[in-house]
Amino acid sequence: LLVFTDLDGSLLDHHSYDWQPAAPWLERLAAAGVPVIPTTSKTRAELLALRRELALEHTPFIAENGAVIGLPPAWQHARLDRDPASPKGLVVKTPSLDVDFIRRRLDVVRERLGLRFRRMGEMTVEEVRELTALSAEGARQAMAREGSEPLVWEDDDTQLQRLRETLHSDGLQLTRGGRFWHVMGAVDKGHAVRWLLARFEALRGHRPPTLGLGDGPNDLTLLAATDMAVIIRADHGQPMSLTHARLYRTQAPGPQGWAEGLAHWWERQAPA
Template sequence: MQETISPPRLVFTDLDGSLLDHYDYGWEPARPWLNRLAAADVPVIPVTSKTRAELLPLRQELGLEQTPFIAENGAIIGLPAAWQHARLDRDPANVDGLRGKALSVDTDFLKRRLAVIRERLGVDFRCLPDMSIEEVIEETGLDAARAGLARAREGSIPLLWNDSGAKLEAFREMLTNDDLVLTQGGRFWHVMGNADKGRAVTWLVARFTALRGGAPWSLGLGDGPNDVTLLNATDAAVLIRGAHSHPVEIHHPCLYRTQEAGPQGWAEGMEHWLGQELA
């Protein structure tokens, strides 16, 4: 990785509702900034609720095959070769291969605990992996192929809550007793182990520092409640105007709030923080 800016910059970005449009998942308004960042050798690192299976083709589409990614709200980290520790991560049989780090418990454990909690509390919710392809398409607007990839969970379970607010709090408390967390995204609630986007970002910043011998300056961009830990983990932050109705409470000393939503807001935030530097 050639460092053209000192200290080196890292961009950590949410996808749905941020770099990608909330409704049609388009990203064309962000293309010029992605090109500028690539030309300056500034890694753009997706930090998303999407699965590893969803991210692999999307990284190619966005031109981000050489950068790490954080999937399932921080449960999974993907490391390309340049970000791997030679002894801890690299596979001698495939030195150029992508390696995964799991920061959460696996989905089999989550499914078992959710079944127990559902029975004990008598609550009503639907888990995304149990939904049909048609149901996933209806709830997300994804096409059939991407809806199938969205069900391939490794360290989290998205769910649709169909019960009262009081029962939601009882549900959250019982999850906490199992050292599990409940995070609100743009469309789904997400159940996972004791991990989040911010912890994964902090892990990757530490990895970059260890490999490069110096700490980077980091920028985070996101639009939803599940992005607060991401934004708080970076040196500067962009809260993109959300297409959803969920309140986002954040107090960051270097925060910019966009006027535009989605990829237009993403480009607006990039211009605010790096427009003069990468002119």
């Protein structure tokens, strides 16, 4: 089994970023040798810190909604990875467009269409802290973007639709997280999940069963890409409609819902 999970609002509490209710399951999965793969809007810098705290240093990670994929040594391939590993032993793939390109396009489009939004690259650490309740260190890590730009929307739905269409013709797209809209290239969480599954198969010669957990619209592609899916209850009010043969919706939100969804499928999963 492979577990792909969103972080904010799923494994981590939306407000406090705490994961204690899920900790017993993380230990149990680690003991069973089941990789838990963070699949998130967060940055590489945030992930490097978090995977230490979550004891997930030996699993890959999907950051910035699929724009950044980190591969620990066991997931690296002698022929397919020609890029050298970093000193931490990670090979990092960036299949999207560079964040500087995305920011320049956003500024041009904002000017041309007269849109009102604020993007993370033009906020101070203090502003990001106010919006996210992260520590100063955490906010700095969230601001270290590589392949996607979060923004706070301050305009109406018609303008949002105009932005969406204009970005589309530039090969860019919008997705929605718990707090921000995110702009990135032709990638998403589901795309990155399928990429990692292909990599797993290239290394091990078979496809394992997969379980996905998420709470937001940007998780729908992730959930569609896994055999078993868990939609974690959220209070963001965004519609979470998904056609999936094996879908469970939790009663509890956040890490408690995460544990609930994990328990649901753990008992029912086909033998790995």
